Amino acid sequence: xxxxxxxxxxxxxxxxxxxxxxxxxxxxxxxxxxxxxxxxxxxxxxxxxxxxxxxxxxxxxxxxxxxxxxxxxxxxxxxxxxxxxxxxxxxxxxxxxxxxxxxxxxxxxxxxxxxxxxxxxxxxxxxxxxxxxxxxxxxxxxxxxxxxxxxxxxxxxxxxxxxxxxxxxxxxxxxxxxxxxxxxx
Numbered sequence: 266x267x268x269x270x271x272x273x274x275x276x277x278x279x280x281x282x283x284x285x286x287x288x289x290x291x292x293x294x295x296x297x298x299x300x301x302x303x304x305x306x307x308x309x310x311x312x313x314x315x316x317x318x319x320x321x322x323x324x325x326x327x328x329x330x331x332x333x334x335x336x337x338x339x340x341x342x343x344x345x346x347x348x349x350x351x352x353x354x355x356x357x358x359x360x361x362x363x364x365x366x367x368x369x370x371x372x373x374x375x376x377x378x379x380x381x382x383x384x385x386x387x388x389x390x391x392x393x394x395x396x397x398x399x400x401x402x403x404x405x406x407x408x409x410x411x412x413x414x415x416x417x418x419x420x421x422x423x424x425x426x427x428x429x430x431x432x433x434x435x436x437x438x439x440x441x442x443x444x445x446x447x448x449x450x
Contacts, residue, residue, distance in 0.1 A: 269432040271300035280306035284313040291316075297434035298344055298425055308424065315421040322414050324380075326356040331377050332418045334358075334366050335384040341447035342426035347436055350443035367445060379405030383412070387419050 272278070273295065274285050281303040288299050302309040320329060330353035337345035346367060353363050362372035369385075371378040383402045386394055402412055436444060 269301045272303040277303040284309040301432040301434045312424045319421045332384045335381040336422035339388045340426035342429040344429040346445035347440040347443040
């Protein structure tokens with residue numbers, strides 16, 4: 266199969282232009298994965314709408330990045346793992362916690378560990394959490410509203426994780442230090 270194009274603001278389909286402009290404003294760049302998504306105005310528009318909600322919710326950016334990085338690892342999305350490793354460090358996630366998540370271990374901080382564990386369980390169990398999964402999250406000091414909000418974060422990251430796996434965009438130079446490859450089974 267031929268490679269997917271990586272669109273820019275200048276080359277993107279007209280309906281995708283506002284979404285790419287929003288991402289340019291948020292990140293200072295248009296990530297290659299967003300450039301690939303722009304082939305579908307529906308997909309890129311969905312991501313940008315959900316992105317705004319996720320990053321404007323009740324979790325800190327550090328906590329959002331813990332969930333997004335966990336999701337990328339769980340979904341074995343190499344591009345997204347590198348990107349979210351970079352952003353997690355930038356947002357203040359301890360480098361040892363970033364390494365732990367990349368190695369499918371839990372962060373040392375109890376709340377971060379609860380977030381990461383819940384995110385992984387949501388993906389691996391396809392949303393079918395049991396009482397133990399939910400209680401562990403709630404016992405860490407989060408509310409039921411937070412549990413539901415994590416579902417929104419998982420939904421946003423699923424868009425990028427699946428798109429990365431399908432389109433395999435090139436990894437930008439800024440994220441090369443965080444290159445990651447899923448362990449072979």
